Amino acid sequence: MNIAVIGLGLIGGSICKALKANTFHHIMGIDTDPETVRKALEQGAVDEEINEDRLGEANLTIVALYPVAIVDFIKKNADRFRKGSIVMDICGVKGYIVRNCTPILDEKGVIFIGTHPMAGTEHSGFDYATADLFKNASFIITPSENTPQIAIDLVSTLGACMSFGQVVIATPEQHDSNIAYTSQLAHVVSSAYVKSPSLFRADGFSAGSFLDLTRVAYLNEEMWSSLFMCNKEALLFEINNVINALSEYRDAMANDDIDELRELLRIGTERKAKSMEFYGQERK
Secondary structure, three states: OEEEEEOOOHHHHHHHHHHHHHOOOEEEEEOOOHHHHHHHHHOOOOOEEOOHHHHHHOOEEEEOOOHHHHHHHHHHHOOOOOOOOEEEEOOOOOHHHHHHHHHHHHHOOOEEEEEEEEOOOOOOOHHHOOOOOOOOOEEEEEOOOOOOHHHHHHHHHHHHHOOOOEEEEOOHHHHHHHHHHHHHHHHHHHHHHOOOHHHHHOOOOOOHHHHHHHHHHOOOHHHHHHHHHHOHHHHHHHHHHHHHHHHHHHHHHHOOOHHHHHHHHHHHHHHHHHHHHHOOOOOO
16 A cells, blocks of 8 residues: 655654554655655655655555644645545644544545544654654544544554554544643643743752653644644633642642641542542552
8 A cells, every 4th residue: 555644753754664664555755854854765764755746646645744734735735635545644633633624635535534643752853753652552543424434444453553552433522622631731731830940949859750740841832832722622621620720729728728738639649549540550
């Protein structure tokens, strides 16, 4: 099968490397940076570079760009995709992408499937792409009501070939609501946390909890600001929940109410314990 990958950054490049390591598919790459393309060819991540005029040769096109750029690319090239082929994106928001891309491609007889590989690092770019980035991670697929089952099965199989640990089928709305809490909120909180003036006075006083909470503050602001804005309503809901919860801790301490503080902490511990049981984790 001919697979075109648009955007050879961390995720797009890792998809290419994973597919080349585990399948016999012919991988065709497109990227605006000639040096990235050179590296991808040199490392065997792609079999050849193509331009947009050759998109019709692909049985499957994987668009690995930022949210707005994905929609722009698909609108611009809607007539170039092969009729009956599959186009999928790998963006971290799904409602915005699916709403804007599905109708355009439906009219052209092209199948669009939204996906989200739940994997990454604090780094970006092809230099950090690896064939095992997706090992044991979740691969979320958000088909529409009219998506053919054979297309869902094909994309699911590709996920298995790239070593994802599980495939999760969800609606775009379910995806965006959950991802606002499990991923996007963590990045917002981490970014806010490092704004403290205490950050550069902590040498010798930091341990695992500090590293855990600050790791994802090191992010690509162009990508993440776009993801946040495309999922604004769901993320604002989660941010407001955190603000309200923090105010309860603040008020308990400001009022010297140790009983209330103890209760807030107890509830937090209890909820964490229940979540670990729910997700089958051991308490640490």
